[in-house]
Amino acid sequence: MKDSLIIALDFPNKGQVLEFLEPFGNEQLFVKVGMELFYAEGPSIIDELKKQNHKIFLDLKLHDIPNTVKSAMKVLAGSGCDLVNVHAAGGSEMMAAAIEGLDAGTPAGFKRPACIAVTQLTSTSEIQVNSEQLVSVTLQESVMNYAALAKKSGLDGVVCSPHEGRFIHSQLGTEFLTVTPGIRPADSSSQDQKRAATPEFAREQGISAIVVGRPITRALNPFESYLKIKNEWKGVYQ
Numbered sequence: 001m002k003d004s005l006i007i008a009l010d011f012p013n014k015g016q017v018l019e020f021l022e023p024f025g026n027e028q029l030f031v032k033v034g035m036e037l038f039y040a041e042g043p044s045i046i047d048e049l050k051k052q053n054h055k056i057f058l059d060l061k062l063h064d065i066p067n068t069v070k071s072a073m074k075v076l077a078g079s080g081c082d083l084v085n086v087h088a089a090g091g092s093e094m095m096a097a098a099i100e101g102l103d104a105g106t107p108a109g110f111k112r113p114a115c116i117a118v119t120q121l122t123s124t125s126e127i128q129v130n131s132e133q134l135v136s137v138t139l140q141e142s143v144m145n146y147a148a149l150a151k152k153s154g155l156d157g158v159v160c161s162p163h164e165g166r167f168i169h170s171q172l173g174t175e176f177l178t179v180t181p182g183i184r185p186a187d188s189s190s191q192d193q194k195r196a197a198t199p200e201f202a203r204e205q206g207i208s209a210i211v212v213g214r215p216i217t218r219a220l221n222p223f224e225s226y227l228k229i230k231n232e233w234k235g236v237y238q
């Protein structure tokens with residue numbers, strides 16, 4: 001998990017995913033299946049990607065009452081994915097229930113999927129946190145509060161932006177995972193991401209893993225873009 005570059009496969013169907021993956025050849029990837037692709041293709045897309053030996057982050061961002069989340073996680077634990085997530089806003093009872101469900105559903109002899117909690121979406125700004133969620137602390141404090149709650153509830157880490165990563169690791173340790181979307185190379189648009197950062201910045205902040213979608217999936221040459229971002233993330237400069 002640590003030091004991974006996770007590619008967000010935000011595509012509408014399996015056909016487009018396979019076409020996208022073609023130039024990557026035998027490169028073993030860590031890919032993210034989100035709502036669009038999972039709702040379109042169902043669990044078979046996980047089997048397909050596993051057949052290709054890729055690691056899988058199933059990003060369904062569960063947020064419901066504890067009992068519902070526990071039952072859903074019990075099912076997802078058997079899907080073969082490596083990482084799943086919930087919204088920390090669902091509360092500590094819900095997050096603990098997610099882990100209970102995963103433990104109950106993980107087949108004997110297999111490792112339970114890691115589970116992380118979304119703190120504040122990377123598309124959220126401090127103004128929005130204050131004016132729409134009526135949160136009266138800073139965005140960083142809100143993210144930190146959710147991260148501490150997630151750790152207390154038994155989760156393996158959080159989704160946050162690279163801007164909060166260093167603080168989270170200083171408070172909760174380096175083993176607690178920080179998975180950060182909103183990654184943009186210096187020359188690309190941040191689009192709907194409000195707390196964007198470069199791969200280099202993420203590395204400097206000690207982030208555990210980065211999630212990259214459009215800068216790779218919408219690039220003219222996705223494989224080339226992937227290699228460039230991966231090198232920057234790993235600190236390899238030619």
Ligand SMILES: O=C(O)c1cc(=O)[nH]c(=O)n1[C@@H]1O[C@H](COP(=O)(O)O)[C@@H](O)[C@H]1O
Pocket residue numbers: 008010034059061085118120121122123159160181182183193211212213214215
């Ligand atoms: O949980 C996520 O993966 C997630 C959380 C978050 O706070 N922000 C965020 O962008 N994501 C996901 O990360 C990916 C980012 O994609 P790009 O903005 O295209 O790089 C998308 O698939 C989002 O659904």
